[in-house]
Amino acid sequence: MSLEHPAPSPPADTTRGRARLVGLAAALAIASTLSACGGGGASGGSDSASAGTAAGSGAASGSATPVRGGTIRYGHEQEPPCLTGGWVQEAYIDRQLLDSLVAQEKGGKIVPWLATSWKVSKDQRTWTFTLKPGIRFTDGTPLDAAAVAKNFSYWLDPRTGNSTVQSYIGGYYASSRALDATTLQLDLKKPYSPLLSSLSQAYFGIVSPQTLASGADAVCTAPVGSGPFILQKWNRGQNLTFVRNPSYDSAPANAKHQGPAYVDGIVWKFLGDQTVRYGSLTNHQSDVIYDVPTVDWQEAKARFEVQQYITPGTPVRLSLNTSRAPFDDVAVRRAFAYATDRANGVKSAFNGVIPYNGNGALSQSTPDYDASLANAYAYDPGRANSLLDAAGWSAKDGAGYRTKNGRELTVKLVYPAGSVITSEGVTLLQNIQQQAKQVGFHVDLVPATPSETFSGRYSTPDSYDAQPWYWTSPNAGVLYIVWRQNLKDSPNGNNESFYNNPELDRTIAAANSTLDPAKQKQLYARAQQIIVAEAAVVGLYTQTTSLAIDRRLRDVWLEDSQGEPVFSDAYFAR
């Protein structure tokens, strides 16, 4: 599923200290950079030669013929607790180890991968996949239809399962079975049009049944797949090492080449600190890094090949708790949205590198995104004031905050400190706090440690008024995951606004199951309009992945379902 979150990142208090200290260190560093300029230039001769080449993936591809050999040193950020599962951090790793049934291209087009073709029954409830014959897992066992069916059963088993897979297809999946070695039949309870797009994510990567049979610990720490790389060792807290799968022959149709990877392997390092990560690239200890610090973005564009991926799904947005005062009143939610200049706030906090996403329902890169909502709730403090006056929050206390019946207009905004809300994100939240104060909101910013965040301390209706979060997804079907009603007999913890609206629920369900693409687009748009009009969420910015790549390393790319880095086409130019 979603987020970038930090399993292994320092506790919140150190992180906050860190933000300040990095600033200080950066200031000190400027002096030394100035004095070291001459020396730095000498060792970076090749860098300055390529300066001026613009960002973008095309820049480095094409010229040379691919060369075999070398090991890619990749500086990643977070280390997940398991190598498979439902977190995007796990998906990044799984993309190296596993193959999925299909792949998604930019714009939402689905292309063959393990499945060479597929067809769907007229009622869209029976899907038949034809698999590429002769594929083997790297443990030697065959990757056939029976193996794929076992994966589906494993994901959807409540005892072992993958809760992100369950979030996507749990409400739709009926059964799966092998008709013969290369034919898989998947039966659904009701039509689910985002099926193929959902399957393209690495959460749906096919693991060897031998791994599945060895139990949850093996699935977590030593998954075996059929992918371009084989896991060699997991040095906890340090890195993962991968070696090339010499008999790889099942790359997706959108890969840059078929057959085994060009490089010998990958050292996948966990470098949580962004100064260290970028420094590791500039000092040639890494060939490619993840999540370029926004302060270094302009320099990185000049010195390296950079790629940016705007993750589809929801944007990073504030979920407003609609189940209690003050945000149980839609007028107050709208007033909060109008009170803050989020467009400029995002621009300044993220140094202009990461886009503002005013539509709180979907990220701008999601197929079926409604662009007409991009400027929803543009900054208008006058309007915020009149909405609050009309809603009865007209008196003010000594501190300048509004009150109603003696109660202060307080918003407890809890944010997961660390890598979900980085220091840039905190700057944005502080701007929001200041601007909301102008119209009389008392925003109480509460940082949550990773352990508090994940243990669900702030997951209940009585624990917060607003909370930023996101959910990456290659299709608008994510609306079903996030906005399905949270009901007693079918709880939905992902509905973080505690917003139950039967009409919205029906609209999304209809969109997910409709057979007509035009009708579907219209229904998803309608759902986004309801969410935005009700101000159940307030859009902030897009979840954004970036890579900076040494120019010697060619043809690294980010795939289109989640922005998972792909290294199987990459090679070192001579």
Added chain:
Amino acid sequence: MSARGVAVRLLGAIGVLWAAATFTFFVQTLLPGDRATLILNQESGQTIKRTASELAPINAKYGFDDSIVGQYLHYLGGLARGDLGSSYQLHEPVARIIGDQIGPTIVLTVTALLFAWAISLVLTIATAKRGRVRSTLGSGFETIAAGLPHYWLGVVLLVVFAIDLKWFPVEGETSLSGLVLPALTLGIPLAGFIGQVTRDEFEKVLDQPFVTSARARGMGDLGVRTRHALRHAVLPGITLSGWALGALFSGAVIVESVFARPGIGQVLVSAANARDIPLVSGVVMLLAFVYVVANLLVDLAYTVVDPRMRTA
């Protein structure tokens, strides 16, 4: 040390370990939030409230539905048998995880301690009672160094000497050159502490009659300082080192994160975030153990430096 003395020390050590384990267990158990939810959410990257049916298998697997006292006794029982338990998060025995990670941390902390002593001794000998300007510079450095936070110092050293000047590797290296900046990060503040106490003692000793008589015998200034004064002056510093070795292990938590070095510090950070009780407790007990052993070593070191202690 008499047999009775040894027995008392041993009991004391066991008491310290028990207290460390107990304290960690209860802090981690009683923190707000649910541990089974944490395990589920971390594996799926969610922060949501979980349903009872989702939580039941996790609670059963780790025994979270037992009473707290029951869980505590179960945990202590394991410890008594020498079983530190298995990490919830890493799915490996705690003893193996610590065994894998302890080496680099020991190398780092011992190197830092050596750096600290080297810096503080050179500084003391070179500046104590050598005229106002020198003395002030020396003690000024010590005061500032002692107050430097590890995180800040680490980032400054990293940015200046690794990233900009490229004299040292930026991350991950366990080679000798990769050890320098992390060890300095830990060693410089400690040098400040050791230097302060050594200097006080050193200055007092230089006023002692036996120093005057040594000088009267015609001994050179450097000889007096290194052979006579120093021997007395290092005693408080050695006492401090016992505490410092434990503190260095704690400091390693931050330094290992900054320099992306392997070690138990990194393990502790992620274990604490995951409320991985067996692993956090294992590391905390290890730290307690280091304090105990270090203080024992300090007692031994005293008898080496100060011959009067040998008969005591």
